[in-house]
Amino acid sequence: MSKVNVVLGVFYGDEGKGKIIDYLSKSADYAVRFSGGNNAGHTIKVDGEKFAFHLLPSGILNENIKAVLGNGVVIDPKVLIEEIESLKSHGFPVNNLYISDKAHVIFPYHIVMDGILEENRGENKIGTTKRGIGPCYCDKFERCGIRIADLIASNFEELLKRNVINKNKIIEAYGHEPLEYRQILEEYREYAEKLKPYVCDTTSMLHKALKNDESILCEGAQATLLDIDFGSYPFVTSSNPTIGGVSTGCGIGSSYIGEVYGVTKAYSSRVGEGPYVTEETGEIGDLIRELGHEYGTTTKRPRRCGWLDLVALNYAIMLNGITALAINHLDTVGKLDKIKLCIAYNYNGNIITDFSSNIDFLTSCTPIYEEFEGNFGDISNCKTFDELPENAQKYINRIEELTDTPVKFIGTGAARENTIIREEKQKQLIR
Numbered sequence: 141m142s143k144v145n146v147v148l149g150v151f152y153g154d155e156g157k158g159k160i161i162d163y164l165s166k167s168a169d170y171a172v173r174f175s176g177g178n179n180a181g182h183t184i185k186v187d188g189e190k191f192a193f194h195l196l197p198s199g200i201l202n203e204n205i206k207a208v209l210g211n212g213v214v215i216d217p218k219v220l221i222e223e224i225e226s227l228k229s230h231g232f233p234v235n236n237l238y239i240s241d242k243a244h245v246i247f248p249y250h251i252v253m254d255g256i257l258e259e260n261r262g263e264n265k266i267g268t269t270k271r272g273i274g275p276c277y278c279d280k281f282e283r284c285g286i287r288i289a290d291l292i293a294s295n296f297e298e299l300l301k302r303n304v305i306n307k308n309k310i311i312e313a314y315g316h317e318p319l320e321y322r323q324i325l326e327e328y329r330e331y332a333e334k335l336k337p338y339v340c341d342t343t344s345m346l347h348k349a350l351k352n353d354e355s356i357l358c359e360g361a362q363a364t365l366l367d368i369d370f371g372s373y374p375f376v377t378s379s380n381p382t383i384g385g386v387s388t389g390c391g392i393g394s395s396y397i398g399e400v401y402g403v404t405k406a407y408s409s410r411v412g413e414g415p416y417v418t419e420e421t422g423e424i425g426d427l428i429r430e431l432g433h434e435y436g437t438t439t440k441r442p443r444r445c446g447w448l449d450l451v452a453l454n455y456a457i458m459l460n461g462i463t464a465l466a467i468n469h470l471d472t473v474g475k476l477d478k479i480k481l482c483i484a485y486n487y488n489g490n491i492i493t494d495f496s497s498n499i500d501f502l503t504s505c506t507p508i509y510e511e512f513e514g515n516f517g518d519i520s521n522c523k524t525f526d527e528l529p530e531n532a533q534k535y536i537n538r539i540e541e542l543t544d545t546p547v548k549f550i551g552t553g554a555a556r557e558n559t560i561i562r563e564e565k566q567k568q569l570i571r
């Protein structure tokens with residue numbers, strides 16, 4: 141039987157997963173999203189044309205691939221339909237999309253609640269994307285959520301009415317205008333009609349594919365340190381973007397999983413609140429932001445920027461069983477005179493290399509750095525590792541050494557083709 145390969149972000153999202161997914165999806169039969177919703181964002185360029193997706197798997201532009209939204213994804217139908225229609229208007233037929241009947245649906249009350257909850261948190265706000273993601277997952281676990289299958293079911297009106305009445309009690313208590321359920325009903329019935337042709341039991345579809353020896357690529361959204369269980373709680377998203385999310389988010393057991401690619405940048409960034417040990421709040425942070433164009437795809441917020449943190453990276457490698465790394469933006473750090481790499485933390489005078497996502501720990505730690513020479517020059521045309529300047533090679537080699545994980549992909553520029561692929565780099569799996 142064939143294996144399932146997975147691409148995951150290792151820090152706080154926005155690592156440039158799309159670039160690696162694009163390459164790997166060329167040899168995959170299925171591209172699957174298993175967690176999160178339209179809080180994610182990726183831009184894909186095809187024949188010079190830019191597509192900004194928040195929900196659709198990046199692999200969908202490959203017409204030979206079947207693109208799947210698994211049961212672990214939360215779906216705002218309005219956003220999904222806009223993305224489908226934008227693709228159709230550019231000549232893509234979109235007859236390769238499959239939506240799990242078990243995925244939960246985002247409603248306007250989730251979006252209103254996301255805003256209210258953030259406002260109510262005051263100084264302790266999480267900095268959510270305000271797309272209703274958290275409140276939708278809350279309903280899923282509270283067992284009052286409405287799933288894609290329910291949108292088309294005969295009792296949809298009943299379920300919606302119940303939820304709107306209940307949510308309005310909270311919405312009004314916070315001094316906001318109540319929502320009108322009939323308006324939502326009409327709108328969502330239209331969405332249901334448009335989405336119906338794509339809905340199916342994606343889990344059994346994927347298992348049939350595995351039996352037929354077809355290959356599956358699971359596309360992570362967000363990243364390890366935003367994980368609801370393993371991230372810097374409460375400054376996290378409401379799902380599991382880590383490896384376990386693959387199993388629960390599309391129904392594929394862990395024994396099917398083959399390669400796990402961890403994607404990072406040669407520096408780091410974070411959007412939203414929460415601790416960030418290697419953050420640079422001064423001039424260097426501003427410089428990295430400008431050089432790396434670090435502004436959110438989803439919310440356009442300027443991203444917080446800093447150095448690559450190997451303590452956190454080793455945690456992500458351990459948690460996810462990462463078999464190879466992809467390091468993007470080597471060209472960006474190469475424009476700096478000096479590059480710092482965090483190799484340990486100083487915690488109350490003790491040198492620590494074991495990460496803890498505990499907030500008190502993270503806010504008490506200071507980074508311990510090794511410094512590297514920058515000024516790589518233009519590396520965008522380097523096609524092999526050996527063509528990279530010595531300083532760039534030293535930086536990558538040190539990351540490999542301190543993580544004991546091969547760096548298989550190296551991003552040397554913004555375009556897809558500005559990527560060094562080291563096919564020979566493969567970790568020996570202990571299985």
Ligand code: IMP
Binds near residue numbers: 179266269273411413
């Ligand atoms: P939520 O997922 O909208 O609830 O936001 C929770 C936290 O996760 C906030 O700090 C967001 O900025 C962050 N977040 C959610 N999705 C992404 C993403 O795709 N990239 C980076 N940060 C994200």
